[in-house]
Amino acid sequence: MSDERLDRELGEILRAAADVELPARLADRVASIPSRRSQSAASRGAIGGARTRLPIGSMALVGVVILALVWGVPRLAPGFAPFGAATACGAGPTPRPPVTVKSGPTPTTLPATPSPTGPVGPTPTQAPGYFEPAGSMTTSRAGATATLLLDGRVLIVGGSSGAGYPTASAELYDPETCSFSATGSMPAPRANYTATPLTDGRVLIAGGFDGFTNSLATDLLYDPTTGAFRATGSMTSPRSNPSATLLGDGRVLIAGGEGVSPNHEVDLASAEIYDPKTGRFTPTGSMGTARVGAATAPLPGGKILFVGGVSTACTAAGCDDRPASAAEVYDPATGTFSPTGSLLAGWASSATALKDGRVLVLGAIRNLPIPVLPIMRPQAELYDPKTGKFTMTGGHQTPVGMNATLLPDGRVLVLGSFDAANGGDTVSAAVLYDPTTGTFAPTGSMAVARSGPTVTLLRDGRVLVAGGAGPRGGDVPGPPLDSAELFVP
Amino acid sequence: MARPIQGAEARERARAIAFTRLTADRLASCYRLATVILGDPIEAEDATHDAAVRAWERWGSLRDPDRFDAWFGRILVNECRDRLRRRRTRPPAAELTERYHAGRRLGDGTQAIAERQALAQAIAELEPDHRIAIVLHYYLELSAEQIAERTGARVGTVKSRLHYGLKALRAAQDASARTEGGRR
Structure with missing residues (x-):
């Protein structure tokens, strides 16, 4: 056989062997891989040297769903608000059925964790406050950032858009006209970045990831006067999901997050400082614990509390994401982090500085009445900077809150709860924390159930709640929403 | 100062969507390649699936989306090679x-x-x-x-x-x- 004929015969044989139809079941099996693997990754770690990170939001959700199976949280859903997009701005409270507040049942299968400081008692009465429609954003967004500008408008940037991909677009909400309008876009989509208002009115967009796999070191500045984003200096390390905090001197502390090594992600303990005057980043002291997605809160005297987040522990068997319970305090004067007390809870989702200097930390604790079951339940703690210790608060009314906002009167609005009794879906309920009593009380409900919206305190004391993900479909996050609402205390 | 923890979920979701889209576009051609290498459509189905699982587990190592074809192709070929080596007595x-x-x-x-x-x-x-x-x-x-x-x-x-x-x-x-x- 000649070489030419051999080449031809080889090609024909191999092409004939390739004459197969793609089995539909194979397509289905492959399409379900992300959801199947994410569910198992938390306990197994990664395979083959790389690792799959269980999303922090999923960690929270898993805990909440398990919580529901054991406790149920009807107290978190005081009545059902009618679904439907908001249609007007400032139209008064959204009509809804009379609120029925159910008392949270004392668990019978799980003992209540004693509360050394927070009162535990009957369900508080309904707190004043209601939601009213605030129109619709120009783009549906979940996981976006919202930043109050000096002129009172709100800059809303990025997030996942309708298709689920990060978007580069941004828009402005004007409380005076009750309307959203597009503004300049980022040069490219990014997610899991931070947006920090600078003292000169600009907004620093730091880190994040490019929507595919890459953590970013590049940073942007949004200028409200021009409505444009422009590049500024780059961080010393790429960071996705870092923590960014405005310091008292106008600089910005950026710490932790996911970095990159040649073949896999790596949690960062390092931190750096952005100086708006020079547009440059310079390294500062490192945290004692590498953290991704830590919550921060300013403390009296200019120090910053770092709490929670996820830290990855790796062994020969793989890597597991674990909540970082040890808290740290950053001192801008010395540029160093120092250990302080540890969370009583397993993980924290938010840290809110109260007017009296303490910090309200919302999270969950892993309760182990049955050692083999990872049962988690919501927990609220107060950090006292004077003692450096965490103590429980909130009692049985503690919500599973993902967003906490300090109101002008000193109370804290908590949104983003999950209806664990309904398959872990989002709910429209909101609660208010009163530091003077140490209790949570239900308040008005949103018209639309949403998870992970942007929550921004406006200058007039109202709170803008925009976007977020709608009700979940099983393990699939709900679609990004474009509707917005205003909470009127 | 709380940050939107939902972003982590958004990130995972974006990854899942990117993975699903990229693999769906190439799945048929990858399955055909596995079939040709292995000479067995049934085993090729398992090989393609297992390669996709490995790809998802190593998703973080894909630095450039434009390199997906070569990146996933290499994973698939390695999977097929492992299977060929394991079945040396059963051509x-x-x-x-x-x-x-x-x-x-x-x-x-x-x-x-x-x-x-x-x-x-x-x-x-x-x-x-x-x-x-x-x-x-x-x-x-x-x-x-x-x-x-x-x-x-x-x-x-x-x-x-x-x-x-x-x-x-x-x-x-x-x-x-x-x-x-x-x-x-």
Whole structure:
């Protein structure tokens, strides 16, 4: 056989062997891989040297769903608000059925964790406050950032858009006209970045990831006067999901997050400082614990509390994401982090500085009445900077809150709860924390159930709640929403 | 100062969507390649699935979306190579040969059919690395350099595999021709 004929015969044989139809079941099996693997990754770690990170939001959700199976949280859903997009701005409270507040049942299968400081008692009465429609954003967004500008408008940037991909677009909400309008876009989509208002009115967009796999070191500045984003200096390390905090001197502390090594992600303990005057980043002291997605809160005297987040522990068997319970305090004067007390809870989702200097930390604790079951339940703690210790608060009314906002009167609005009794879906309920009593009380409900919206305190004391993900479909996050609402205390 | 923890979930969701979209677009061609390498559509289905699982687990190592084809192709080829090595005692030559004749019956004589059958058999009996090199070159029409990138081998090694693979195929072909000629 000649070489030419051999080449031809080889090609024909191999092409004939390739004459197969793609089995539909194979397509289905492959399409379900992300959801199947994410569910198992938390306990197994990664395979083959790389690792799959269980999303922090999923960690929270898993805990909440398990919580529901054991406790149920009807107290978190005081009545059902009618679904439907908001249609007007400032139209008064959204009509809804009379609120029925159910008392949270004392668990019978799980003992209540004693509360050394927070009162535990009957369900508080309904707190004043209601939601009213605030129109619709120009783009549906979940996981976006919202930043109050000096002129009172709100800059809303990025997030996942309708298709689920990060978007580069941004828009402005004007409380005076009750309307959203597009503004300049980022040069490219990014997610899991931070947006920090600078003292000169600009907004620093730091880190994040490019929507595919890459953590970013590049940073942007949004200028409200021009409505444009422009590049500024780059961080010393790429960071996705870092923590960014405005310091008292106008600089910005950026710490932790996911970095990159040649073949896999790596949690960062390092931190750096952005100086708006020079547009440059310079390294500062490192945290004692590498953290991704830590919550921060300013403390009296200019120090910053770092709490929670996820830290990855790796062994020969793989890597597991674990909540970082040890808290740290950053001192801008010395540029160093120092250990302080540890969370009583397993993980924290938010840290809110109260007017009296303490910090309200919302999270969950892993309760182990049955050692083999990872049962988690919501927990609220107060950090006292004077003692450096965490103590429980909130009692049985503690919500599973993902967003906490300090109101002008000193109370804290908590949104983003999950209806664990309904398959872990989002709910429209909101609660208010009163530091003077140490209790949570239900308040008005949103018209639309949403998870992970942007929550921004406006200058007039109202709170803008925009976007977020709608009700979940099983393990699939709900679609990004474009509707917005205003909470009127 | 709380940050939107929902972003972590958004990130995971974006990854899942990117993975699903990229694999869905290439799944049929990848499945065909696995079928050609393995000569067994059933095993190719498992190999493609397992390669996709590995790809998801290593998703963070894909730094450039434009490199997905080569990146995933390498994972798939490695998966197929592992399977070929594990089943060294079970070459499904009959499957490959059968598929060839089912797809193209030209009726061009007993000797030609016998020679093709022998060639298909010889492909199935090649060393795994030689077989993969032959398939990538004659089915996907990749160059030695492209095969080297796809398999992680050096270009010289790929050329060597192609040389010895072709040599084995030619030997099998010549043996078949002699046998058929002798029968006449």
